[in-house]
Amino acid sequence: MSVLPSDIVVYGSANMPEADGTTIGGAVDFTRRVAFYDVTPAGSVDVISSSSGDTATKISYSGRDPTGAIQSQTLTLNGQSWVTGSQSLERLLYAALSGASANGPLANPGGTPAVGDVALAAHGCVLSAGSVTTDATVRTAQSGSANHSGTTPALFKLQSGDGAVVSVGQIIWTKSGTGANQLRQIIATLGYGTDMVAVSRDWATVPDSTTTYKILQGMLFEILPNPVTAVIRTFSSAADVPAGSQRTYYEKVFVVNNNTATALTSTQIEVASDTPSLPSGAALDRALTTTLNDTGSVANRQTAPSSGIGSFTTQPAFLSVPSPGNLPAGAAPNATGAQGMWLRLTVPAGATAYKGSADLRTQGTTT
Numbered sequence: 001m002s003v004l005p006s007d008i009v010v011y012g013s014a015n016m017p018e019a020d021g022t023t024i025g026g027a028v029d030f031t032r033r034v035a036f037y038d039v040t041p042a043g044s045v046d047v048i049s050s051s052s053g054d055t056a057t058k059i060s061y062s063g064r065d066p067t068g069a070i071q072s073q074t075l076t077l078n079g080q081s082w083v084t085g086s087q088s089l090e091r092l093l094y095a096a097l098s099g100a101s102a103n104g105p106l107a108n109p110g111g112t113p114a115v116g117d118v119a120l121a122a123h124g125c126v127l128s129a130g131s132v133t134t135d136a137t138v139r140t141a142q143s144g145s146a147n148h149s150g151t152t153p154a155l156f157k158l159q160s161g162d163g164a165v166v167s168v169g170q171i172i173w174t175k176s177g178t179g180a181n182q183l184r185q186i187i188a189t190l191g192y193g194t195d196m197v198a199v200s201r202d203w204a205t206v207p208d209s210t211t212t213y214k215i216l217q218g219m220l221f222e223i224l225p226n227p228v229t230a231v232i233r234t235f236s237s238a239a240d241v242p243a244g245s246q247r248t249y250y251e252k253v254f255v256v257n258n259n260t261a262t263a264l265t266s267t268q269i270e271v272a273s274d275t276p277s278l279p280s281g282a283a284l285d286r287a288l289t290t291t292l293n294d295t296g297s298v299a300n301r302q303t304a305p306s307s308g309i310g311s312f313t314t315q316p317a318f319l320s321v322p323s324p325g326n327l328p329a330g331a332a333p334n335a336t337g338a339q340g341m342w343l344r345l346t347v348p349a350g351a352t353a354y355k356g357s358a359d360l361r362t363q364g365t366t367t
Contacts, residue, residue, distance in 0.1 A: 004153040005187045006200050007259040008327075008362045010034045011338070013252040015297060017104035018094070018236050025252040025297035025305070028340070030226050030333035031101060034253050035092070035219055035233040036358045037169030042066060042090045044123040045218065048173070050183050051116025052079040057098045058111030061120055063089035074109050077118065080181045084123060093236035095120050097221055100229035105236075114223060117183040119171050120231075121218030138175050142195065143209040153187065153198040156207060162215070163195035168359075171220050172199060177210035179203055185220045201225070225258055225332035234358070235345045246281075249301050249345045255362055257327035257337035264327040267364035268318035269341060281348030284358060285312040289340035290322050296340070305342055312344050318363065327364070 012034050014026030047059050054077045062072040071087045094104075097118060098111035144157040156172055166186055174182045184199035192198055201224060207213075219231040234251045257264050271286055278284060287309045289296065296308040313319055321327065321339050328337045343358075 002151050003257060003259045003262050003264045003364070003366050004148060005198055006148070006153045007257055008264070009256050009258055009332070010036070010360060011254045011256055012103070012230070012232060013254065013340075015104065016232055016251060017301065019105070020302060021300050023297050023299065024250055024301045024303075025342075027295040028254040028256065028293065028333075028335060028338045029103060031228060032103060032230040032232060033221075033228050035231050036360050037217075042088070044088055045085045045092065045120055046082045046123050047075055047077055047085070047118065047120050048082045048183075049077050049079055049114060049116040049118050050181050051114070052181075054112075054114050054116050054118070055079050056112040057114045057118070058109040059095055059097050059118065059120060060107065060109035061085070061092060061095035062105065063087065063092040066090050076111065077114070092120070092219060092233065094232040095219055095221075095230065097229045099227075103230060104232070106230045106232065113227070113229075114221065117223055118221040119173060119183050119216055119218055120221075121171060121173075121216035138212045138214055141177075141207050141209060141211040141213060144193075144196065145203070145207045145211075147202040147206055152192065154184070154200075154202045155192055155196050156184070156199050156203075157193075158195045158197060160195060163189065163197065166197060166215055171216040171218060172197075173214050173216055174207055175212045175214060177207070177212055179205035179207040179211055182207075183220060183222075185222075234343060245349050247302065247347050248304075249347070250298060250304060251301065251343045251345075252297075252340060253343065254338045254340050255327070255360075256332075256334055256339070257329060258332040258334050259329050260331045261329050262366050263329045263337075264362075264364035264366060266325050267321040267327050267339070267362065269321065269339065269360070269362050270318040271315040271343075271358045271360055279348070281346075283314065283344075283346045285314050285344045285346075286319065287312040287342050287344070288319050288321060289342070292328070292340075293335045293338050294340040304344070309340075309342055312342075
């Protein structure tokens, strides 16, 4: 059996406050996923569940409006029907579902824990005419979608031509037809055939050519393989005041192998790029912890970790997981296969809030 792209998951750490003066880092937090993608176009956001029973589940979310101010809202889900928020946002920063544990800026909004997957997505966002727009047109899948075979991840065959314009991190919502009301994240767009994309986990019901869908931009809270109740964008509040000085911020995340049988050997991790590009004078560097399942922390987000990590390295460049270089196999949540990584963001004097979304990549071999 191979380690599939869907087996490699990026989780947050126990302490990820988006403010100065409190502890950063610690152990892996399997209830929290890290967002390395953005939400476009700007505007309000909607929320939906894959389960009709999620009618008392709540979600609290925060984002920056077009002026740069942080706005927040709490919504109550209505099962498989969309609920529309009223805040106009330029980008999402973080969100928490019912049952989320306190961690940094996120708090439990109350309500009933979700039993289905939940998507928080840009309002009306859909793939149309070769780009992401906000019209109401849905797409129709082609036959050929399938669950994983042991050597390939779960797949979805998009409408003809859509494979050229979707991207990793976007969400598929199956609207009607076979396998309706499922939510999956796109994790790979190349290597599986024309218009075929890999998704985050197996389909409960495999879609076919009767399935209609929309492509969403936003955050996905998956109930499997372990419940995710919070999603956060790294460095969401990292900025400087006008006429200030250069600042350096730190955040800790974990790359985890959730394959139940196969280790990823000779593992390497990189931050390949930022979108949009970092502003002049800014830098995003990273360093790996020297042991798996590391629990190290620092006093605050402007303090560098002084032990238990390798050297910070500029991107793009792959960093090798320390000896023996493997991410061990294990069912999620797999702490023994969790490789800690510290991110270091340097922003020049007077810089506005960091807007980038990092392209984080992991590679290795299996035997």
